[in-house]
Amino acid sequence: MDLRQKLEILADAAKYDASCASSGTTRRDSTRGGLGSTEGSGICHAYAPDGRCISLLKILLTNACAFDCAYCINRASSNVRRARFTVEEVVQLTLDFYRRNAIEGLFLSSGITRSPDWTMEQLVRVARTLREDHGFQGYIHLKTIPDASPELVEQAGRYADRLSINIELPQAQTLKQLAPEKDLPAICRAMGGLRLRIEDAKDAARTARRAAAPRFAPAGQSTQMIVGADASDDATILTTATDLYAGYRLRRVYYSAYSPIPDASRVLPPTAPPLVREHRLYQADWLLRFYGFSREEIMAGGERGMLDLALDPKTAWALKHRADFPVDLNRAPRERLLRVPGLGAKTVDRLIAARRHARIRLEDLARLRVSIAKVAPFVVTDDHRPRLLDAGDLRDRLIPATAFAHAARPVQMSLFG
């Protein structure tokens, strides 16, 4: 098998992992040797026709795997073709792509073949070779094996910018059913362990002599949950997500719609991926982290544990809390402005700065590229009072006429109809 065939198999095997972040790590450059730089914000070097960003070379070291996770293309009982990179091949590909400015770095994962430690050791070897032999300053994301030894995790954190362990499913029972070798409590303990090391390294960097601080995954940890592979509802998924953010200080929880794979398991027959649901979960996640919404409030916008598919979760929440509106754009405090559908955090801050010097009018919102149709029913300005707030058909009026919302509608009816 030549290198190109291996690359095709092992990229194909890695593409169901949604993470592509290359941001939030320490600032580095190559002016004192080596290759590469990281400057804070991530860079998406290309976009695939699935709309996803390509920032890192995202591959598996091998797709041979002894675990039989029903949702995974690489499960032990799958008929997929198996391949395996050598450490040197991954290092060379990373450097070759990086020098052409095609990637920010490497996201390396692996099937588990011999033992957790053996697999983790291989991943660490790639990262160590890149850093120590080639002075690679770019971004490295390593998948962490929950049962790997503390020494290997320590080394992984020294070379990687980000570490991640995928929780895969939001509940222990369904994970046990679909991924018999995986153990949710063990995954959580490992994430807790990563949190402690990440915080220790941060504290050390802040307090002690900076140069002597032990480096550990400066870009933190993240995880991924598959949406639609088990029967968990959105409330369960968001409960787990909020617990993960609060308990293990994750930088990100990724939601990945369960997607058909070329060789599906009988336990999980292939169906179209629930992309709209995935999108709504990301929006809800955003509201949780940056808009001061609680999980209960977000879920109050939906029905029976599921988010409203036809509307974004903030609008859905507002429609069920009409008594909280309209909000006066010239007077309301920041927390209230953040609750207005269609107003992002950045716009809110600009409005607050602007209104100290000038009155806000509805036309000003258009200049700030805010959707008037979305905002108008919920706000008061000198030149505008909403009329439709109590209208019975406000919900229908607010459903955008985009293809995306249109795609959501039939599902919506079957759920709530």
Added chain:
Amino acid sequence: MIATVLPGPADLGAWRSAARGLLGAGVPPEQAEWRVAGDAPGLFAGDAAPPAATSPFHVPRAFVALAEIAIRHRDPERFALLYRVLWRLTHGEPALMQVATDADIVRLEAMAKAVRRDAHKMHAFLRFRQVETEAGVRHVAWFEPEHHIEEAEAGFFVRRFAGLRWSIVTPRRTVHWDGQELRFGPGGRRQDVPPDDAVEPLWRAYYAAIFNPARLKPGAMRAEMPRKYWRNMPETAEIPRLIADAPRRAAEMVARGASLPNPNPQKPRHLPPPSHVEPDMDLLDTAADPKEALAALARELAGRNDLPDFARRATQLVFGEGPPGAPLMFVGEQPGDEEDIQGRPFVGPAGRLLDRALAEAEVPRGETYVTNAVKHFKFEPRGKRRLHQSPDAGDIAYYRPFLLREIGIVGPRLLVALGATALRALAGKALPVMKTRGTLVEGPEGLPVFTTVHPSFLLRVPDEEAQRREYARFVDDLRAAHARVA
């Protein structure tokens, strides 16, 4: 009309000293015309020579920061717009920069945003090709930025590829880096850069393989990677084929349905047995070794399938710690955030305070066993924190039988209840801590229970004086408790 001719298209220094001169001479924005050397003069080309720069004006830092970016915009109006904003800032509108809704500010912000986006796309979409020259390997790229960003963004590529030798060719400028210094030259042509590179077939193969045909969203792709960039990115040649084949590939996957399991599945070679351990149902705690009995009790509790809901959201069970046979057994409320992560009792802030107080009271650690009435962390997530939630009577009752068995195995001579939850669990009924404090009440199996506050109470005392007083009292309590078993 006064015309100013700037030496370069994005020369902020030259614009600034010209603007200073105009401002000093009181030239209003309508009277100032701007152009770049080499550009054709406007219809009403001014003939008056621009005044010389005078002393600097104070302008908000936000203006300078925005001007530095916006001046790179290709819009010929940018200089005039900047001057108009400068004029307004110095003529009665000093807070103009904060009025994000002002038409001039909106336009200036939009220009800066376009320039930043152009720079970001240059960092992202520029592709180098490797060429062999007589002087060795060189990386060259052809890129077509929309705005005048070549000089400003050269630094990004220097920081990233300081060890390589490279050239970036654009229609307006060329940038060369030889490992030591940057050189700028006039613009070039696409043909100055070779049409392909040995690694490109691999990169294109990667691009095609990382695409998931079941998630086709070409609109989302084009929003972030507009077509105008495609012609300089080798991988985009794959796009038409990928889009055209996607519906068929996705439909085939669904139509094919599930496949039969591989008759020769991948086998573990030396995977250890799963870490999951069957709960030990040793109800009478009969293990001869008390350490083993405690471990068995912990396993039994962790493995129960009727745990309260909050226990499932905790990371792990946190059991007691200390030598069996310790004469003093401290019982707290429940593990907190750090205890939950580490799986050990009293390792968080309250635990560290207890350690300090025990040391001060000269209570040897070898004589103490520490545990909690409730053995999972009960919390409510709030952003990046987990807020402690007090266990209710039902939670205490659930864990009580396990606490009593733990006491039975450890066999202390005195139980120390730290706070109300522990007191309730040990006394079997709710008692007021402050009234019971320092006295003995009867606990399980007739064991004496000594009551004091939970160390977390000390952490919540607001003023320093009261803190010192309460801490001293807590140390006294520990000393008194120890005296009873000494």
